[in-house]
Amino acid sequence: MTKAKVVVISTGGTIAMRYDPVKQGIVPAVTGAELVEAVPPLKDICPIEVMEYSNIPSPHMTPKIMFTLAKRVDDILAQEDVAGVVITHGTDTLEETAYMLDLVITSNKPVCLTAAMRSSAEISPDGPKNILDAVKTAYSKDAAGKGVLIVLNEEIHTARDVTKTHSANIKTFASPFWGPIGYVDNDQVIFKRLPLGVQKLNINDLVEDVHLIKLASGVDDTIIKLLVEKGVKGIVLEGLGRGNIPPGVIPGIKLAIAKNIPVVLTTRVHGGRVLDVYGYEGGGKHLKELGVILAGEISGQKARLKLMLALAQTNDPKEIAEIFVD
Numbered sequence: 001m002t003k004a005k006v007v008v009i010s011t012g013g014t015i016a017m018r019y020d021p022v023k024q025g026i027v028p029a030v031t032g033a034e035l036v037e038a039v040p041p042l043k044d045i046c047p048i049e050v051m052e053y054s055n056i057p058s059p060h061m062t063p064k065i066m067f068t069l070a071k072r073v074d075d076i077l078a079q080e081d082v083a084g085v086v087i088t089h090g091t092d093t094l095e096e097t098a099y100m101l102d103l104v105i106t107s108n109k110p111v112c113l114t115a116a117m118r119s120s121a122e123i124s125p126d127g128p129k130n131i132l133d134a135v136k137t138a139y140s141k142d143a144a145g146k147g148v149l150i151v152l153n154e155e156i157h158t159a160r161d162v163t164k165t166h167s168a169n170i171k172t173f174a175s176p177f178w179g180p181i182g183y184v185d186n187d188q189v190i191f192k193r194l195p196l197g198v199q200k201l202n203i204n205d206l207v208e209d210v211h212l213i214k215l216a217s218g219v220d221d222t223i224i225k226l227l228v229e230k231g232v233k234g235i236v237l238e239g240l241g242r243g244n245i246p247p248g249v250i251p252g253i254k255l256a257i258a259k260n261i262p263v264v265l266t267t268r269v270h271g272g273r274v275l276d277v278y279g280y281e282g283g284g285k286h287l288k289e290l291g292v293i294l295a296g297e298i299s300g301q302k303a304r305l306k307l308m309l310a311l312a313q314t315n316d317p318k319e320i321a322e323i324f325v326d
């Protein structure tokens with residue numbers, strides 16, 4: 001019997017960039033096939049098929065592209081001879097694509113995202129080793145059913161918990177509070193923990209006009225009012241601590257809710273849930289009473305993607321709130 005293959009889908013990012021002496025900066029330059037060719041030990045793992053999906057820096061990635069990619073990956077995984085998929089991506093929005101894929105892909109087969117912090121022309125590029133580890137993980141039977149995984153710097157993280165924590169260091173991806181669920185050693189892929197409650201939303205579209213506002217001490221409702229005037233479809237607030245906000249934002253929230261624009265609350269803190277604990281003006285309890293939807297433990301950028309998917313299904317705040325229970 002022929003061995004099942006891993007499909008490597010390249011989307012861009014530093015992993016596929018080189019220094020351009022004319023632009024005097026690092027720019028997209030390397031194809032998916034070149035990325036794989038640069039890692040000869042891949043041939044000892046399994047057959048590889050390369051698919052170049054895009055070659056964009058990840059700040060150019062959009063929710064629509066992520067969603068379309070998720071559907072494509074699901075189709076690929078439905079093929080019997082495919083063991084798993086590896087996606088090479090830029091690190092800047094990697095956690096967002098990973099989370100979108102996590103929510104949308106229905107297959108249980110492994111999907112691993114990987115990237116690099118150093119481009120291929122730098123000393124000690126991290127891309128080739130990361131690709132090797134990601135393919136090993138995607139080919140590992142133990143990786144199935146754990147949701148979308150992020151494989152970098154020999155660590156394996158879940159899409160739900162991972163975030164980029166450093167702008168330059170190769171040990172940039174971390175899952176604050178929870179840590180990695182496994183790692184890639186020389187000879188094997190080792191899982192130490194099981195992620196519970198990987199959420200799958202059976203939703204076939206997304207509503208993109210959803211905005212994220214980061215809050216800070218003393219801010220008012222200027223931005224939220226502008227968004228309401230513009231008629232956006234949803235607003236995510238990145239609040240403070242347990243899910244509290246400065247009181248000056250409240251009139252804007254009331255206005256949004258009065259116009260049936262769902263307002264979802266997250267926290268700028270990197271661990272823990274938002275909860276209706278504080279009863280003071282702008283505290284989580286007050287916000288919930290106003291009709292604000294609490295997003296649980298996910299970050300603002302991930303809640304924004306989830307609200308885009310939720311809005312494709314319903315505009316009812318109660319139903320949206322249920323989708324945010326994870």
Ligand SMILES: NC(=O)C[C@H](N)C(=O)O
Nearest residue numbers: 013014057058090091092
């Ligand atoms: N390390 C990286 O990949 C960063 C790059 N700016 C990107 O996200 O495309």
